Amino acid sequence: xxxxxxxxxxxxxxxxxxxxxxxxxxxxxxxxxxxxxxxxxxxxxxxxxxxxxxxxxxxxxxxxxxxxxxxxxxxxxxxxxxxxxxxxxxxxxxxxxxxxxxxxxxxxxxxxxxxxxxxxxxxxxxxxxxxxxxxxxxxxxxxxxxxxxxxxxxxxxxxxxxxxxxxxxxxxxxxxxxx
Numbered sequence: 001x002x003x004x005x006x007x008x009x010x011x012x013x014x015x016x017x018x019x020x021x022x023x024x025x026x027x028x029x030x031x032x033x034x035x036x037x038x039x040x041x042x043x044x045x046x047x048x049x050x051x052x053x054x055x056x057x058x059x060x061x062x063x064x065x066x067x068x069x070x071x072x073x074x075x076x077x078x079x080x081x082x083x084x085x086x087x088x089x090x091x092x093x094x095x096x097x098x099x100x101x102x103x104x105x106x107x108x109x110x111x112x113x114x115x116x117x118x119x120x121x122x123x124x125x126x127x128x129x130x131x132x133x134x135x136x137x138x139x140x141x142x143x144x145x146x147x148x149x150x151x152x153x154x155x156x157x158x159x160x161x162x163x164x165x166x167x168x169x170x171x172x173x174x175x176x177x178x179x
Contacts, residue, residue, distance in 0.1 A: 004022065004026075004067065004068035004069065008055075008061045008068055011055060022052075026072055027048060027052070029069070030047075030048050030073075030076045033077060034048060034076055034079075034080045037081065047080045050079045051079055054075060055072075055075070084139065116170075116171060117171070120166075120167050120171050121167070123166065124167070125162075127159055128159045131145055131156055131160045132163045134149075
């Protein structure tokens with residue numbers, strides 16, 4: 001079994017067997033993330049296919065930015081949100097009393113993690129928390145958030161960055177979260 005980073009290097013060189021191995025290793029998690037966001041089985045299949053098609057075509061992974069699994073989760077989320085937007089033709093409705101439990105991926109569904117996330121979010125400034133909820137629970141783009149809140153795009157980016165940094169500090173006890 002090869003390391004994910006090695007597989008990505010081989011994929012960048014055009015090795016289809018490396019893509020197949022990466023698919024076998026990560027397709028279940030990619031599908032779980034897509035299923036969590038989309039819920040439509042056909043759309044989930046399309047998202048999974050598009051994720052691995054993007055891996056093959058763009059070869060845009062940068063090892064300096066973190067593990068392959070995290071990068072693939074981000075790619076999956078972006079592609080799933082794109083599919084949802086195309087299907088709905090508009091952004092999801094705004095509900096600030098969001099169920100934060102639904103914003104977590106499948107491996108983080110324990111009561112302890114949910115409680116820690118809720119605690120970490122409570123430690124953020126309300127404006128940072130609001131931007132995080134809109135971005136990650138409602139799947140809005142930064143531009144959409146700026147329009148909804150009537151803020152400059154730069155302000156939204158700053159609040160998101162500060163909110164993520166605050167969450168990272170609050171959740172630093174988890175090995176998956178890098179300080």
